[in-house]
Amino acid sequence: MADRKSSSGVGSRQTVKRKERAENEAKKEEKPKEGVKPPKEGVKPPKEGEKPPKEGVKPPKEGEKAEVNGKKEPVENGEAGAGVENGANGEKPEPMELPPFEIITGDRIDPFFYKFQFKNVEYSSGRNKTFLCYLVDPGSDGLLRGYLEDEHAGAHAEEAFFQQVLPNYDPACKYTITWYMSSSPCAACAGKLAEILKARKNVRLAIFSARLFDWEEPEIQAGLKALAAAGCKLRMMKPLDFTYTWDTFVENDEEPFTPWEDCQENYEYYQDKLADILQ
Numbered sequence: 001m002a003d004r005k006s007s008s009g010v011g012s013r014q015t016v017k018r019k020e021r022a023e024n025e026a027k028k029e030e031k032p033k034e035g036v037k038p039p040k041e042g043v044k045p046p047k048e049g050e051k052p053p054k055e056g057v058k059p060p061k062e063g064e065k066a067e068v069n070g071k072k073e074p075v076e077n078g079e080a081g082a083g084v085e086n087g088a089n090g091e092k093p094e095p096m097e098l099p100p101f102e103i104i105t106g107d108r109i110d111p112f113f114y115k116f117q118f119k120n121v122e123y124s125s126g127r128n129k130t131f132l133c134y135l136v137d138p139g140s141d142g143l144l145r146g147y148l149e150d151e152h153a154g155a156h157a158e159e160a161f162f163q164q165v166l167p168n169y170d171p172a173c174k175y176t177i178t179w180y181m182s183s184s185p186c187a188a189c190a191g192k193l194a195e196i197l198k199a200r201k202n203v204r205l206a207i208f209s210a211r212l213f214d215w216e217e218p219e220i221q222a223g224l225k226a227l228a229a230a231g232c233k234l235r236m237m238k239p240l241d242f243t244y245t246w247d248t249f250v251e252n253d254e255e256p257f258t259p260w261e262d263c264q265e266n267y268e269y270y271q272d273k274l275a276d277i278l279q
């Protein structure tokens with residue numbers, strides 16, 4: 001009996017020690033590591049192998065992206081978050097106001113802008129400006145040369161030319177004007193130019209364009225026809241015209257112009273479209 005009691009007592013003590021050891025190990029696991037803040041109430045601790053969330057990063061709800069300091073993290077792989085495009089409540093965002101309209105003038109164009117804006121591609125995505133290189137022979141006082149660039153909405157480069165380059169029109173002079181444009185005039189500008197040419201019989205205007213602007217639109221076609229009927233010479237820019245404007249109007253650092261691969265083919269394409277419009 002004494003042996004059984006002694007054995008029973010030893011077993012009980014071992015059981016108690018094992019229980020205490022298990023409780024101590026459980027407390028160690030619950031105790032956060034040094035330098036790691038315990039998660040706030042309601043926030044699940046990270047799983048094994050996962051990094052704890054950064055300070056200021058709100059844990060996302062199911063199906064949502066994480067937020068950093070109140071701002072949503074950028075979406076990876078080009079995926080758009082739900083409701084971002086049309087606002088948080090599904091409402092369309094208000095249109096952003098453009099800066100004030102401005103006409104930029106100068107002597108020579110940056111070569112990067114020239115190659116981008118004057119490239120005679122069929123689809124002119126991102127080319128929402130008009131660059132106008134001009135030569136003016138007033139019959140006296142030498143040749144005028146330069147370029148205009150329009151920004152945003154308002155008076156376009158074609159109209160600004162007569163306001164800024166030829167503000168002091170002299171009816172006694174005979175003006176020979178040549179424009180090299182990144183795109184042909186819009187319907188409104190074509191109409192205004194036609195009126196100017198009809199009113200000023202001593203002005204001769206030739207427009208060489210790199211691209212046709214919205215040439216499929218009926219109002220554009222009507223504007224180009226009216227412009228040609230008023231005496232304006234209309235033609236698309238040839239590869240030689242690009243070389244000439246590069247040498248005359250661009251900060252080229254004496255580097256020769258290298259035509260892009262489809263320069264000749266695109267010229268022929270646009271020239272055929274212009275001929276069909278003006279026939």
